[in-house]
Amino acid sequence: MSEIETKLAAVEAERLDVHVAANHERFKNIDQSIARVESQLEKNHTSIKDDIGELKKVMVWASSTLFGTMLIALLTSVFKVI
Numbered sequence: 001m002s003e004i005e006t007k008l009a010a011v012e013a014e015r016l017d018v019h020v021a022a023n024h025e026r027f028k029n030i031d032q033s034i035a036r037v038e039s040q041l042e043k044n045h046t047s048i049k050d051d052i053g054e055l056k057k058v059m060v061w062a063s064s065t066l067f068g069t070m071l072i073a074l075l076t077s078v079f080k081v082i
Contacts, residue, residue: 012019 008018008022012022
């Protein structure tokens with residue numbers, strides 16, 4: 001603990017109004033920190049949701065391409081077109 005924190009703790013122990021004011025500032029800083037974290041989590045959630053949507057599109061495209069290729073290979077081998 002620094003010297004300032006030690007002095008503040010001593011004053012807080014003696015005076016309730018100082019203790020209340022100091023805690024008010026502490027809790028305000030904690031609330032601001034939590035708000036920043038929540039904001040960042042929302043941004044990350046939105047980004048991940050968008051990325052998953054794009055990944056689904058790629059998976060559908062790849063699956064349909066693979067299915068089409070396999071269907072063409074099957075039809076070619078059955079009907080001996082080539």
